[in-house]
Amino acid sequence: MVPLPAQGHLNQLLHLSRLISMYNIQVHYIGSTTHIKQAKIRAHGFDPLTITKLHFHEFHQTPSFETPLPNPNASHKFPNQLMPSFYATSHLREPVCSLVRELLSTNIGKVVVIYDSLMKWIVQDLPQMPNTECYSFNSTSAFMIYSFLWELKGKPFHPGTENYEDIPTIGDCFPPEFWDFLKIQEQFDGKIDCGELYNSSRVIESLYLDLMAKEYDGMKQWAIGPFNPLEKNEKSKDSNKRHESLDWLDKQEPNSVIFVSFGTTTSLCDEEVKELAVGLEKSHQKFVWVLRDADKGDVFTSEVRKVQLPQGYEEGIKERGIIVRDWAPQLEILAHSSTGGFMSHCGWNSCMESMSFGVPIAAWPMHSDQPRNSQLVTKYLKIGLIVRPWASRDEHVTSEMVENAVKTLITSKEGDEMRKRAADLRNAIKKAVADGGINRAEMDSFIAHITR
Structure with missing residues (x-):
């Protein structure tokens, strides 16, 4: 290999x-x-x-x-x-x-x-x-x-x-x-x-x-x-190494949480972080947000930027959301029954993992293959929606865009239909690998x- x-x-x-x-x-x-x-x-x-x-x-x-x-x-x-x-x-x-x-x-x-x-x-x-x-x-x-x-x-x-x-x-x-x-x-x-x-x-x-x-x-x-x-690894359930986000998800209702993560190659600027934070708060939906900078060529060198949130934000949302600043177990989060949507950059790993567990996607592509993967997800498979059109990539995503995408995916009839198609695709994938x-x-x- x-x-x-x-x-x-x-x-x-x-x-x-x-x-x-x-x-x-x-x-x-x-x-x-x-x-x-x-x-x-x-x-x-x-x-x-x-x-x-x-x-x-x-x-x-x-x-x-x-x-x-x-x-x-x-x-x-x-x-x-x-x-x-x-x-x-x-x-x-x-x-x-x-x-x-x-x-x-x-x-x-x-x-x-x-x-x-x-x-x-x-x-x-x-x-x-x-x-x-x-x-x-x-x-x-x-x-x-x-x-x-x-x-x-x-x-x-x-x-x-x-x-x-x-x-x-x-x-x-x-x-x-x-x-x-x-x-x-x-x-x-x-x-x-x-x-x-x-x-x-x-x-x-x-x-x-x-x-x-x-x-x-x-x-x-x-x-x-x-x-x-394609199945959760239950061996980690009682382990001391189990990630805190999974314990938090255990306490939430089915399909009630949006998972927000943009992979290992994207860094959001301060303005994007602020708009995303406000949009998640205004949506009044539960969320797990992985907030970390993109990887360097050597991820073990010490210097890492800590992305700043608006003052008091984490305290204000602690009943409804959790911020993860370290490495998050994405597969386990997507496999969790409480996860009802995934705001993603649409890297192919993330797309495949989301499809494997029947989770619809709010697509926010950043670069490379991601814009085209987002079209596969939203237009061909119809298991997601676009947060911001790629043609508008030079414009910042606003808090209103984030709020609308999250609400649509988690609380609307349209979101339920996407979730149903995503679940059908998950079942077809499981049958295909059996x-x-x-x-x-x-x-x-x-x-x-x-x-x-």
Whole structure:
């Protein structure tokens, strides 16, 4: 496993590693010492013993990468502070080659490399090695990837492309710094892959998976998600390590709480924090709000900005809300019966986890794939609403927008209908991953292919 060193990417391949290891296949997960520690310490939602079956290979990156602080006032929400850690991965190229050579020398038979689609430059030498196969892992939706290709091809009409309305060009979703990094990876397109993997399901986006299959023109692809656990991990219920937010949720009514979290790559500016705080208060709904700055390239360096709330705010809302400033157990919160909605940036991890537990989304996309994921959620699946149109991204979200989104999702008939569709999708996903389900069949097909 060769993940990109960003939390959403580290997490998805860690979950996939766990699933593949259940087929009695030896799994090796590689990365810098810092990022493997990050992936392990934040893993949650499943029995931690399952991680002990994995082989972790920690490599020191030389030279060390910079860890600038995120800039909450930047004109673009993309986490430019992570770019030095992305570029530092170039130093993993030779260690990964050495590891593959070492594994091959043990007469292991075959080495299968699953690499993040943004880490092509690390695995570029591997297809020339004997008994080695590489598979690209797409960390976002087929909907997003197809819409990107559709735009590059001049926006031809296909059924389903009407769901791309109101999305500005892909260039508005990423800054120039990221495009430069992407161009490095693109030079290896078509030279490495034996197939494509998605953390997705045909019950979620079969149309777009089919369209992508046509784009691949015969290359094998497998939709084998969700990778995240679909049931609550009850083993943690009586543990002293159980997070305080879960104890608070235990005391609330079913579907009465909105969970507010914008992932690990977004920092809100002071004005956005204030408007969100006031909007949540004016909604008169219960909430769990994860209020923390975006990750740095090294999350273990000490300097962290503490986001300030209006004076007296936390005291004033303590009967109705809880503020979480540390790492929150998102899977367990979404799985909780009291959680009735999720105000989210629509990162693909968050979308998949929310769908897995039948929680509708108030979409507030920030950058990258998120605007397109939000369209999948709101227009195609109809299990959410938009807090602010992406076309208005340069304008601050107001407290009225927040208030309206929360009330609609938690207290209105429209919100109930979204929740019903989300619950139906959850049930379809559970059926798909169970024995005899379409996702289980796709995973079995992939395992059969790599072990042939």
